[in-house]
Amino acid sequence: MSDITGTFTANLAPEQAETAQVRVEGAMRGFAHEMGALSAFRLESCIHCGICADACHFYIATEDPQYTPIWKVEPFKQAYKREASPFAPLYRLFGLKRKVTADQLEQWQHLLFDSCNMCGRCSLICPMGIDVAALIEQARHAMFDAGLAPKELYQKALHQRQSGQPEPTSEPYREQLQAIGTRFGVDMPLDKSEAEIMLCVPRTDIEHYPKAVAALARVMQHLGVSCTFRSDGLVAENYGYFAGGKEWQRDISLRLINQAIACKAKTLLVPECGHAYTALRWEAADLYGKPLPFKVRHVTEFLADELAAGRLKLSQSAIGKTTFHDPCQLVRKGGVNDAPRELMAGMGVKLEELKNHGGFSFCCGGGGGVIDIERAAPLRYRTMENKLREIDDTAAETFLTSCSDCRRTFDDAKAHFSWDKSPQSLLELVADNLTGATETRR
Amino acid sequence: MDLLGFARGPALKIAIAIFCLGVVWRIVGFALLRLGRDLNRPRASVLKFLTGGLVAVGSRSWPHPQFIPRTGAGEALGYSYHIGLFAVVLLFTPHIAFLGSLLGFVWPGLPSSLITVISVLTLTLFLAVLFRRVTNPVMRMLSNFDDYFSWLITALVLVTGLAATAHIGASYEKLLAWHVLSVDALLIWFPFGKLMHAFYIFPSRAINGAILARRGAIS
Numbered sequence: 085m086s087d088i089t090g091t092f093t094a095n096l097a098p099e100q101a102e103t104a105q106v107r108v109e110g111a112m113r114g115f116a117h118e119m120g121a122l123s124a125f126r127l128e129s130c131i132h133c134g135i136c137a138d139a140c141h142f143y144i145a146t147e148d149p150q151y152t153p154i155w156k157v158e159p160f161k162q163a164y165k166r167e168a169s170p171f172a173p174l175y176r177l178f179g180l181k182r183k184v185t186a187d188q189l190e191q192w193q194h195l196l197f198d199s200c201n202m203c204g205r206c207s208l209i210c211p212m213g214i215d216v217a218a219l220i221e222q223a224r225h226a227m228f229d230a231g232l233a234p235k236e237l238y239q240k241a242l243h244q245r246q247s248g249q250p251e252p253t254s255e256p257y258r259e260q261l262q263a264i265g266t267r268f269g270v271d272m273p274l275d276k277s278e279a280e281i282m283l284c285v286p287r288t289d290i291e292h293y294p295k296a297v298a299a300l301a302r303v304m305q306h307l308g309v310s311c312t313f314r315s316d317g318l319v320a321e322n323y324g325y326f327a328g329g330k331e332w333q334r335d336i337s338l339r340l341i342n343q344a345i346a347c348k349a350k351t352l353l354v355p356e357c358g359h360a361y362t363a364l365r366w367e368a369a370d371l372y373g374k375p376l377p378f379k380v381r382h383v384t385e386f387l388a389d390e391l392a393a394g395r396l397k398l399s400q401s402a403i404g405k406t407t408f409h410d411p412c413q414l415v416r417k418g419g420v421n422d423a424p425r426e427l428m429a430g431m432g433v434k435l436e437e438l439k440n441h442g443g444f445s446f447c448c449g450g451g452g453g454v455i456d457i458e459r460a461a462p463l464r465y466r467t468m469e470n471k472l473r474e475i476d477d478t479a480a481e482t483f484l485t486s487c488s489d490c491r492r493t494f495d496d497a498k499a500h501f502s503w504d505k506s507p508q509s510l511l512e513l514v515a516d517n518l519t520g521a522t523e524t525r526r
Numbered sequence: 527m528d529l530l531g532f533a534r535g536p537a538l539k540i541a542i543a544i545f546c547l548g549v550v551w552r553i554v555g556f557a558l559l560r561l562g563r564d565l566n567r568p569r570a571s572v573l574k575f576l577t578g579g580l581v582a583v584g585s586r587s588w589p590h591p592q593f594i595p596r597t598g599a600g601e602a603l604g605y606s607y608h609i610g611l612f613a614v615v616l617l618f619t620p621h622i623a624f625l626g627s628l629l630g631f632v633w634p635g636l637p638s639s640l641i642t643v644i645s646v647l648t649l650t651l652f653l654a655v656l657f658r659r660v661t662n663p664v665m666r667m668l669s670n671f672d673d674y675f676s677w678l679i680t681a682l683v684l685v686t687g688l689a690a691t692a693h694i695g696a697s698y699e700k701l702l703a704w705h706v707l708s709v710d711a712l713l714i715w716f717p718f719g720k721l722m723h724a725f726y727i728f729p730s731r732a733i734n735g736a737i738l739a740r741r742g743a744i745s
Contacts, residue, residue, distance in 0.1 A: 134664035170555020213731030419742030
């Protein structure tokens with residue numbers, strides 16, 4: 085059990101949580117009984133056709149059957165049938181479905197975390213219409229409860245829950261944010277008591293792509309929008325989501341929700357971060373327990389609307405033939421498909437679409453926290469080759485995306501493969517092509 | 527009571543009762559589980575939510591063009607034998623007469639000779655499907671008793687039906703009795719295994735399509 089986190093499940097009293105098997109059994113019972121009708125229906129509906137394998141880039145790259153998406157939830161199907169399905173008493177009486185063991189679940193850690201980006205491509209191919217990615221997300225919750233979240237994700241989630249930052253830094257992000265403002269010559273609106281829009285920032289951008297942070301502030305400043313970052317709700321990412329810690333995910337989301345409420349924001353603007361969008365746009369209200377009292381929008385959605393309204397004026401970009409990587413959480417799972425393209429069109433970008441683009445785009449390979457799992461790197465590189473080939477096939481000179489984790493994953497691949505391309509931020513391109521006078525309207 | 531009388535009489539009644547109760551229990555059993563409300567603000571209107579669900583019911587019948595090179599042949603094989611089964615079950619004149627006695631109305635059927643050809647083709651496709659399940663590494667890994675037993679029991683219905691029509695191996699009455707008994711067995715097994723997908727397929731597609739439409743995402 086080298087990679088177990090040592091957490092104890094919330095479903096067990098501490099005195100019971102002494103062996104892995106007890107912990108696993110508790111987690112699986114919890115999974116089966118808390119999964120709800122929708123997930124039960126998804127598990128009931130599978131006909132074992134295996135077609136989902138043909139959408140998964142881990143399977144396509146390796147042809148290894150264990151990477152079949154629905155197989156990744158096999159122990160959870162077993163637990164559901166044994167514990168909560170309509171014929172559960174029969175399964176238990178005749179021993180038709182055995183208890184899931186700690187060893188079995190430990191083997192599945194590789195399948196649920198290292199080799200699944202939760203990208204949702206499998207959910208588009210299933211002839212039964214099963215959302216396999218949703219099942220995998222739920223299975224990650226049970227893995228977390230069983231103490232089987234990968235240590236990198238667990239530790240980052242724990243730290244973020246406690247401090248607001250996924251990792252300790254020599255200088256707090258608040259100060260780094262201000263330093264970025266100074267370095268790039270842009271005001272960083274911070275801790276205003278009231279603002280129309282609350283901004284947050286990917287820690288990936290703070291640490292790796294500070295120009296993107298400056299670009300966000302610059303664009304907002306140019307538009308004259310009333311906005312603010314908040315020191316106590318600065319980080320967009322949610323490692324609770326990656327690790328499968330549902331309560332932790334909620335606590336991390338609450339930091340942002342509470343800050344947005346505190347500054348009376350009408351909109352919480354999600355920066356270029358795919359999974360932050362999923363966590364805030366499509367899951368936060370459920371964890372909060374009621375509808376959010378503000379809108380959650382991705383920065384590209386907001387800017388596309390500003391462009392359409394004539395408030396955002398962009399010059400024609402000088403960049404040559406360009407391709408675009410659609411972040412899965414934004415496009416396939418989030419529905420933000422047109423906004424990035426409207427922005428590119430607004431700058432006269434000559435877009436050369438990838439063979440698989442829009443909702444059918446392959447994941448960068450780093451999503452779902454996979455980029456942070458060290459032992460997953462060899463498989464991730466193997467899986468990414470297909471995506472890199474698609475990008476190369478376009479012969480595009482520039483390669484854009486709108487998610488900083490995708491960007492980091494591609495930059496990592498650049499170093500690993502000595503690849504000749506580096507992804508650029510769409511937001512940075514917008515900031516570089518601002519035209520017209522700075523607004524003071526709001 | 528002879529074997530045919532038993533198959534068509536008490537056995538069929540028991541089978542239909544188990545089928546009905548089992549199907550209802552299987553659906554009610556999970557439908558009664560907690561159903562959380564989605565509190566996140568939708569991107570799409572209620573109309574788009576509903577039409578997204580309806581569209582997915584049809585659109586998931588065939589893979590998106592991006593997936594066809596990898597899955598087209600397998601899906602075509604799957605749909606082919608389903609079409610064959612439906613044709614045999616619903617368009618064979620004796621079946622229409624039997625179903626008509628239950629439903630109170632009948633419909634035109636296909637000539638027996640054509641049904642025989644379709645049955646043979648369907649059985650061939652059935653064997654191809656089994657061959658694929660045991661040779662394809664993904665399908666073999668996913669398969670369990672349910673997959674093979676459901677295949678076997680459906681194949682038995684086809685084989686006994688063909689034998690009865692062609693009068694092969696025994697008297698017509700005996701062959702017909704075995705055919706009806708195999709149908710009884712299928713009805714009894716139906717709620718316990720994957721044959722339930724007949725009830726699940728359209729709601730499952732509709733739910734996923736509606737959820738994705740609510741987000742403004744493709745399905």
